[in-house]
Amino acid sequence: MTNILEVKGLSAYYGPIRALFDIDFTIATGGVTALLGANGAGKTTTLRALCNMIRRTGTSVMAGQDISRKATEDIVRMGVAHVPEGRGTFAGLTVEENLRLAFHTRRDHAAARRDLELVFDYFPRLKERLKQQAGTLSGGEQQMLAISRALMLAPRLMLLDEPSFGLAPLVVQEIFRILRRINEHEKVSMLIVEQNAALALELADHVYLLETGRVVTSGPSSMVQNDETLRKAYLGY
Amino acid sequence: MEFLLQQIASGLTSGAIYACVALGLVMIYVSTDHINFAQGEMAMFATYIAWALIQAGIPYWIAFGLTILIAFTGGLLIQRFILKPLEHAPVLALVVCFIALLSIFNAIAGMLWSYTVKQFPSPFPIGDPTGHGLISYHQIGVVAVTAIMLGVLTIFFRFTTLGLAMRAAAQNPASARLMGVRVSWMLALGWGLAAAIGSVAGMMVAPIVFLDPNMMTGILIYGFAGALVGGIGNPGGAVVGGFVVGVLENLVGTYLIGNELKLTFALIIVVGVLILKPAGLFGRVNVKRV
Amino acid sequence: MAAITNSWATRRGIGALAILFWLAMAALPLLGKIYPSESFDYYMFMGQSMMVYAIAVLGLNLLTGFNGQISLGHGAFFALGAYVTAILMNDGNWPYWTTLPVVAIVCFGAGFLFGFPALKLESHYLALATFTLAIAVPQILKHKAIAGWTGGVAGLVLEKPDAPFGLPLSPDQWLFYFCLIVAMVLFWAAFNMLRGRSGRAMMAIRDHGMAAGTMGIDTSLYKTITFGISALYTGLAGALSAITVAYVAPDSFALPLSIAFLVGLVVGGISSLSGCLIGGIFLVLVQNWSQSLSDWMKSTFDLRYDVPSWAIYGVLLLLLMYVMPTGVAGGCGRLYRFITQRRAR
Numbered sequence: 084m085t086n087i088l089e090v091k092g093l094s095a096y097y098g099p100i101r102a103l104f105d106i107d108f109t110i111a112t113g114g115v116t117a118l119l120g121a122n123g124a125g126k127t128t129t130l131r132a133l134c135n136m137i138r139r140t141g142t143s144v145m146a147g148q149d150i151s152r153k154a155t156e157d158i159v160r161m162g163v164a165h166v167p168e169g170r171g172t173f174a175g176l177t178v179e180e181n182l183r184l185a186f187h188t189r190r191d192h193a194a195a196r197r198d199l200e201l202v203f204d205y206f207p208r209l210k211e212r213l214k215q216q217a218g219t220l221s222g223g224e225q226q227m228l229a230i231s232r233a234l235m236l237a238p239r240l241m242l243l244d245e246p247s248f249g250l251a252p253l254v255v256q257e258i259f260r261i262l263r264r265i266n267e268h269e270k271v272s273m274l275i276v277e278q279n280a281a282l283a284l285e286l287a288d289h290v291y292l293l294e295t296g297r298v299v300t301s302g303p304s305s306m307v308q309n310d311e312t313l314r315k316a317y318l319g320y
Numbered sequence: 321m322e323f324l325l326q327q328i329a330s331g332l333t334s335g336a337i338y339a340c341v342a343l344g345l346v347m348i349y350v351s352t353d354h355i356n357f358a359q360g361e362m363a364m365f366a367t368y369i370a371w372a373l374i375q376a377g378i379p380y381w382i383a384f385g386l387t388i389l390i391a392f393t394g395g396l397l398i399q400r401f402i403l404k405p406l407e408h409a410p411v412l413a414l415v416v417c418f419i420a421l422l423s424i425f426n427a428i429a430g431m432l433w434s435y436t437v438k439q440f441p442s443p444f445p446i447g448d449p450t451g452h453g454l455i456s457y458h459q460i461g462v463v464a465v466t467a468i469m470l471g472v473l474t475i476f477f478r479f480t481t482l483g484l485a486m487r488a489a490a491q492n493p494a495s496a497r498l499m500g501v502r503v504s505w506m507l508a509l510g511w512g513l514a515a516a517i518g519s520v521a522g523m524m525v526a527p528i529v530f531l532d533p534n535m536m537t538g539i540l541i542y543g544f545a546g547a548l549v550g551g552i553g554n555p556g557g558a559v560v561g562g563f564v565v566g567v568l569e570n571l572v573g574t575y576l577i578g579n580e581l582k583l584t585f586a587l588i589i590v591v592g593v594l595i596l597k598p599a600g601l602f603g604r605v606n607v608k609r610v
Numbered sequence: 611m612a613a614i615t616n617s618w619a620t621r622r623g624i625g626a627l628a629i630l631f632w633l634a635m636a637a638l639p640l641l642g643k644i645y646p647s648e649s650f651d652y653y654m655f656m657g658q659s660m661m662v663y664a665i666a667v668l669g670l671n672l673l674t675g676f677n678g679q680i681s682l683g684h685g686a687f688f689a690l691g692a693y694v695t696a697i698l699m700n701d702g703n704w705p706y707w708t709t710l711p712v713v714a715i716v717c718f719g720a721g722f723l724f725g726f727p728a729l730k731l732e733s734h735y736l737a738l739a740t741f742t743l744a745i746a747v748p749q750i751l752k753h754k755a756i757a758g759w760t761g762g763v764a765g766l767v768l769e770k771p772d773a774p775f776g777l778p779l780s781p782d783q784w785l786f787y788f789c790l791i792v793a794m795v796l797f798w799a800a801f802n803m804l805r806g807r808s809g810r811a812m813m814a815i816r817d818h819g820m821a822a823g824t825m826g827i828d829t830s831l832y833k834t835i836t837f838g839i840s841a842l843y844t845g846l847a848g849a850l851s852a853i854t855v856a857y858v859a860p861d862s863f864a865l866p867l868s869i870a871f872l873v874g875l876v877v878g879g880i881s882s883l884s885g886c887l888i889g890g891i892f893l894v895l896v897q898n899w900s901q902s903l904s905d906w907m908k909s910t911f912d913l914r915y916d917v918p919s920w921a922i923y924g925v926l927l928l929l930l931m932y933v934m935p936t937g938v939a940g941g942c943g944r945l946y947r948f949i950t951q952r953r954a955r
Contacts, residue, residue, distance in 0.1 A: 154502075159497070159498055159499065159500040165498045167498060172492075173492050173496075174491070176487065176491065180484055183481065184485060184496075184499045184501070186481045187481040187484060187501060188499060188500030188501065232499060236499065236500065406931060406932070410935060412875070412876045412880060415876070416877070416927055417927070419924075420925070420926075421924065421928075422924070424924035424925065426920060427919075427924065428918070428921055430918060431917075431921070541741070541745065544738060548738050552734055580752070583746075584749050587742040590738070591727065591738065594731060594735050595727050595731065
């Protein structure tokens with residue numbers, strides 16, 4: 084199996100404070116990898132560092148191309164879609180405008196129009212709200228919009244930052260079901276950061292456990308699921 | 321009645337000018353989320369360039385086009401070279417930079433072209449179509465030019481993805497980057513367009529108020545008020561706001577309290593409107609979450 | 611960010627530095643006794659202006675820096691303070707120092723009242739409303755209906771007071787001390803207010819108004835009172851300016867004055883008490899410097915044109931913002947932390 088992303092010696096900094104310490108990891112093409120760990124372990128930081136949104140060192144290679152020193156927007160244009168913490172909704176734009184933004188980035192408008200239909204297949208609720216200001220959506224709808232926006236970029240790799248954040252359990256289950264379908268049908272590889280470890284372990288096939296900016300252990304999801312000491316120590320259940 | 325009509329007509333003319341300036345402010349606001357206090361001085365500077373071109377014997381409309389082009393480039397360069405290092409600075413630091421730009425432009429214009437008042441030609445014929453001295457061709461021309469600019473801008477922001485990307489970049493730069501928008505260039509583009517609009521406003525204003533380095537100061541205040549009354553994020557609203565302020569200023573000055581305090585009263589009325597409708601007449605209130 | 615600047619402002623070392631600064635200021639007029647010079651009174655006058663501006667900037671800082679309400683119109687409160695003092699001295703023959711309490715009450719009231727419409731307005735809209743104030747006040751002061759008191763466009767000329775109790779000081783030396791004492795009292799009061807409960811409430815409202823409300827802070831009351839206190843400070847600065855300049859006229863309180871306060875605030879450092887002092891000093895120095903820099907450039911580079919001093923002023927501002935976008939106080943704070951962290955390693 085090939086890897087869509089290979090990361091070596093990734094470190095990241097917030098001002099003078101170092102938040103990541105030489106992290107290595109890989110993401111399998113077509114797979115779902117989860118980054119788990121407690122608050123402040125560096126999960127969100129890892130996603131931000133991958134997209135060069137903060138100061139970082141180390142190399143990241145996506146599908147054979149070095150993206151360590153590229154600007155955020157260029158990494159995105161190469162097929163990395165980042166669904167940020169807090170969803171990053173353009174509150175003042177309508178739902179439709181949020182989605183149509185991808186037409187600015189993409190050249191293949193015909194394919195983008197098809198992707199728009201695809202998004203409505205996955206999230207029919209958004210179609211009902213097209214002309215609504217995105218800031219007025221409910222939390223779950225905003226998360227759906229954020230994922231849809233990412234999908235509109237026709238990504239090869241999706242970085243998902245806590246898709247369950249602040250949502251009702253039922254909504255979370257719905258979103259995770261859709262993520263699974265997206266992974267299977269659209270062949271999008273995923274790197275997912277989650278607090279809800281049980282849920283993420285179900286979706287993911289591979290797991291990295293982070294603690295204070297370092298990788299503690301990694302392996303197939305089943306390994307962590309079956310290892311009670313590991314679960315109790317790092318995931319708290 | 322005749323007199324009242326005349327006052328309204330003359331209010332509409334100054335309103336058209338304020339609307340022009342307001343459009344430039346809205347342009348910057350929509351594309352960078354800031355209010356550019358140097359907008360008026362940039363427009364004034366561009367008008368001087370147009371004046372110099374016309375003095376050099378270039379026909380009006382060619383000079384007009386050239387000036388717009390120069391202003392656009394100038395605005396772009398200002399963002400690229402002067403403001404780009406400050407993209408992450410606090411808002412008030414930027415305000416101080418705008419004040420700095422304002423004094424630099426004003427001083428350099430004064431140095432190059434002196435503070436003596438100059439005549440600036442109008443591209444429109446002299447005289448008035450009504451025969452009553454109600455409105456001149458230039459005034460009609462100003463209104464028409466403003467309407468055209470408004471139309472172009474509305475189409476640009478509403479219906480083009482570039483316009484959409486510019487709005488997104490201003491609202492939420494981090495998210496815009498994650499959608500592949502080159503935010504920094506969007507800001508530069510916004511400055512270029514705003515400078516271009518400003519130059520048109522300047523060239524429309526100058527035949528009426530004459531050209532001098534301080535010609536835009538008062539007008540900018542009205543333009544600012546107009547933009548806010550209409551809703552600062554809304555080009556159409558800004559134009560209506562500009563007209564409202566223009567007419568209001570004239571009527572208040574003529575019928576209520578005389579010319580000395582008309583600026584003050586017009587502004588107080590504007591603030592009153594804003595207290596009742598905090599997002600402006602046509603502005604949308606953006607939803608806030610804790 | 612706010613937490614960092616606040617801890618910086620209240621750190622003990624800075625307290626010692628502040629005391630040292632005020633002592634040094636108090637010793638300054640004595641230099642005139644040791645090295646008598648003709649222009650010494652002018653230097654004293656510059657010192658007075660610095661303190662006047664520092665107080666005015668402090669007033670603005672309380673509102674903008676610590677409470678998050680922007681004002682482009684503090685020149686109006688400055689003018690109000692100056693005119694109240696001038697009219698009381700001119701028409702009422704009040705001694706100059708007795709006017710200060712009246713100014714404090716009047717300006718607090720005016721600011722408090724203006725704070726109510728300001729509650730409804732945010733950021734750009736508040737900027738416009740205060741901007742209106744800055745435009746309106748000089749026009750109102752010129753108006754013929756009240757010219758009997760204000761002296762109209764010509765303004766009022768006042769008498770410069772002599773030093774009391776037969777102190778061996780020139781009027782300018784005495785006024786320097788007078789300004790110094792007022793400034794010290796006002797800075798001390800601001801320091802105490804900011805350090806306590808009300809200061810925390812003000813800053814909480816700045817950082818997140820809605821959240822502050824849910825913590826049980828009466829945001830409307832705090833915002834209007836802050837507006838009042840802010841106007842009180844700036845108004846007192848205006849009163850001192852009327853006394854020290856011994857002249858008031860509407861055009862000296864026009865928009866550029868309000869803009870100058872804002873520049874002083876940002877250059878000195880937002881949300882920083884020491885920044886207000888730096889801002890006040892900067893405002894006075896930059897007026898002198900840009901002109902002399904312009905003259906120097908013309909003679910050194912043999913220019914045909916005068917380099918306009920306003921252009922130099924603008925370039926200076928730009929450079930300052932590049933080097934220290936959080937103002938001189940913020941820049942020094944960063945430098946200090948940088949050095950101490952280096953040493954710790």
